[in-house]
Amino acid sequence: MSTSPPLPFDLPFIVIGAGPAGLFAAEKLAQAGHRVRVFDAMPSVGRKFLMAGRGGLNLTHSEALPGFMRRYGQAEAWVAPWLNGFRPDDLRAWAEGLGQPLFVGSSGRVFPRCFKASPLLRAWLDRMHLLGVEIIPSARWIGFSPDGAASFRHLNGQITNEKGAAVLLALGGASWPRLGSDGDWIDRLSSLGVGVTPIEAANSGVLRDWSVEMQSRFAGAVVKNVRVSLNEATGRGDLIITRNGIEGGPIYAITQTLRGAFREGPINIQIDLRPDIAIETLAKRLDRSRPGQSATTKLKTALRLSPAAIALMREATSNHLPAHHGDLAQLVKQVVLPFAGRGGLDRAISTSGGVSRESVDDHLMLRALPGVFVAGEMLDWDAPTGGYLLQACFASGYHAAQGMLNWRKAY
Numbered sequence: 001m002s003t004s005p006p007l008p009f010d011l012p013f014i015v016i017g018a019g020p021a022g023l024f025a026a027e028k029l030a031q032a033g034h035r036v037r038v039f040d041a042m043p044s045v046g047r048k049f050l051m052a053g054r055g056g057l058n059l060t061h062s063e064a065l066p067g068f069m070r071r072y073g074q075a076e077a078w079v080a081p082w083l084n085g086f087r088p089d090d091l092r093a094w095a096e097g098l099g100q101p102l103f104v105g106s107s108g109r110v111f112p113r114c115f116k117a118s119p120l121l122r123a124w125l126d127r128m129h130l131l132g133v134e135i136i137p138s139a140r141w142i143g144f145s146p147d148g149a150a151s152f153r154h155l156n157g158q159i160t161n162e163k164g165a166a167v168l169l170a171l172g173g174a175s176w177p178r179l180g181s182d183g184d185w186i187d188r189l190s191s192l193g194v195g196v197t198p199i200e201a202a203n204s205g206v207l208r209d210w211s212v213e214m215q216s217r218f219a220g221a222v223v224k225n226v227r228v229s230l231n232e233a234t235g236r237g238d239l240i241i242t243r244n245g246i247e248g249g250p251i252y253a254i255t256q257t258l259r260g261a262f263r264e265g266p267i268n269i270q271i272d273l274r275p276d277i278a279i280e281t282l283a284k285r286l287d288r289s290r291p292g293q294s295a296t297t298k299l300k301t302a303l304r305l306s307p308a309a310i311a312l313m314r315e316a317t318s319n320h321l322p323a324h325h326g327d328l329a330q331l332v333k334q335v336v337l338p339f340a341g342r343g344g345l346d347r348a349i350s351t352s353g354g355v356s357r358e359s360v361d362d363h364l365m366l367r368a369l370p371g372v373f374v375a376g377e378m379l380d381w382d383a384p385t386g387g388y389l390l391q392a393c394f395a396s397g398y399h400a401a402q403g404m405l406n407w408r409k410a411y
Contacts, residue, residue, distance in 0.1 A: 012037045012134075013404060014150050014164030016141045018045035019181075020390060021376030021397035022170030023124065028401035030131035034408075037162065038133060039152055040180070041140040046121050047179040048172065052349075052390070053117020059095060060088040061387035062108045071388045073256050075381035078357050082395035085402065088387070091394055098123040107237070109387050141171070143188050148371070166371050166404040170397065173351030173377035174199045181377065183345075193368035195356040201348035202255050202382040203389075205240075205247030206269065206339040211319075214311055219243040221308035226250060227275035230267060233257035235384075236275065241308060245339060252349065252385045259352065262342055271335040273309045282329035295321040295328060303332060312337070350389055352382040363403025364396065371407060375400040 012035035015026045023045065026036045038045075052058070061068060065087060072079045092102055092110060100120045101113045112120055128135070138155040145151050149161035169189075172181030183199055190196050210219075223239040228250040235253025239246055251258070261267045274282060282303060289298040299305045299313070299321075313321060316335045322328050345351065355374050359367060364379070366372045375396040383389050 011163055011165040013408075014039070014162055014167045015170065016040075016150060016168065017170035017172060017376070018042075018135060018137075019170060019172055019376060019393070020046075020049055021393040021400075022168065023128070024394050024397035025168050025170065025375055025401040025404070026133050027124075027128060027131065028398055029404060030128070030133045032401075032405055034165070034405075036131075036133045037164075038135045039139040039141065039150075039162070040135070040137050042180040043137050043155075045125070045135060045137065046117075048176055048181060049121060050117050051176060051179055053120075056111050056115045057117040057120070058109045058111060058385065058387045058390070059102070060091045060110045060391040062088070062104045062110055068388070068391075071383050071386075072381055072392070073383075075357075075383075079381055079392055079395075081362070082392060082399040086395040086398040088391055091391055094394075095120060098127065107386070141169075141185070144192075144369075165408050166373060168373045168375060168397075168400055168404060169378060170374070170376045170400075171378055173354060174345050175201065175204075175348040175351045175377075177346065183351075185378070189355065189366075194366055195359040197353040197356050197380045199345070199351050199353040200259065201342055201345050202259070202352040203252040203349035203385050204255075204343035204345075204347065205242055205245050206251060206258065207245040207341045207343060208337065208339045210241075210244070211315060214241070214315055215243050218308045218311050221306075221311075222248075223273070223306060223309045223312065225275070226309075227272040228254065229270040229272070230254055230257050230261060239271070241312075245343070247343070249385055255384055256382070258342060266338055266340050268336050268338050271312060271337065273305060273312070273332050273335060274303065279329050279333050282332055283325050286325035286328060295323065299328070299332070305332070349385060350377060350382060352380070354378050354380040356380050361403075363406060364400040365403055365407065373400040373404055373407075 013029045015022045015038045018038050018040035026038050030036045069076050069080050102110055103113055104110055139152040142151050142153050145161045149163045150167055151161050153159050171185045174183030186196050218241045221241045226239050227236045233254040235250035237249030240248040285302045286298055289302050299310050312335050313331055316337050355378050364373050376393045
């Protein structure tokens with residue numbers, strides 16, 4: 001690609017990728033009075049955004065900003081300027097400005113009251129239409145022409161070259177590739193001198209060979225309100241049993257620790273099935289059980305454990321629950337199960353890796369490709385679920401848009 005910046009002021013801004021980061025950047029650019037063209041490889045926009053909404057669309061989190069920023073781990077210092085520029089309260093005000101009232105759940109997570117993504121996306125696209133943003137679907141980015149134009153292959157096979165005042169790449173990571181984020185940009189950017197850290201699954205389940213009964217009876221079951229631990233890392237929430245392991249918020253909360261631990265081989269995860277009750281209290285409740293009751297019945301009646309929770313205890317003990325109430329209470333607080341690895345990219349909620357911090361400047365412009373900016377999950381950061389992912393995608397889109405406006409002013 002040419003390193004000469006585009007000079008004519010009648011050129012539109014080009015945004016490639018119509019997920020949250022790309023669409024939000026496009027909105028900010030259009031609100032600044034500029035023409036914007038958005039290209040996306042899929043026939044319709046925001047597909048992964050809609051998928052996130054199937055679980056209620058956790059937009060952001062009400063956690064105070066210092067703690068919020070710590071959720072990004074090693075990327076905290078990089079992400080902090082984005083979040084300072086577009087904070088969780090700003091995202092909440094933006095959504096409500098689209099006519100989507102929000103509420104804060106008991107966990108501090110922030111959701112639309114309708115608990116869906118589709119009404120928000122429709123209102124958002126209506127606003128984009130009023131702003132004059134042009135969205136071109138079924139247009140796959142295939143690189144840059146010799147004169148610096150962005151090249152696209154369309155559904156009919158036609159290839160077009162689009163010159164822009166600046167270009168934003170917001171193509172996502174490589175999770176849920178059938179929704180559009182397939183990572184096919186990695187080799188393309190690497191060949192242009194952009195440093196790309198290998199992509200890995202981030203918020204994904206962990207894998208285990210369950211017993212036949214566990215697979216047949218409890219795959220899909222939810223174990224409510226547990227705490228999982230690995231070394232010093234802990235996660236709290238609802239655990240989902242899958243046919244080949246477990247997933248859910250408690251696992252995603254420790255995703256960065258899991259990623260490092262699995263590099264050394266299989267691991268043991270500890271599950272506390274009653275995190276709010278002390279072991280002594282659990283033992284006393286079991287002591288009050290009627291004589292002659294089985295361990296399963298005692299766990300159900302005295303401790304109100306679900307069949308799926310008890311099944312986890314049986315898996316950890318090779319189907320031999322302890323008879324002594326103290327030992328049984330200890331097991332409730334400490335179910336230890338081995339896991340062999342992590343789920344793949346096809347079902348991961350997000351990915352780690354991507355365009356390295358060293359490859360972009362403070363405005364998220366690629367050092368190797370002046371005038372080309374990057375936002376969203378393409379960048380090498382990750383975070384647990386809970387609103388932290390979407391918040392950073394929006395904030396990075398806002399940050400990149402500001403950089404694009406500054407770039408245009410300079411010429």
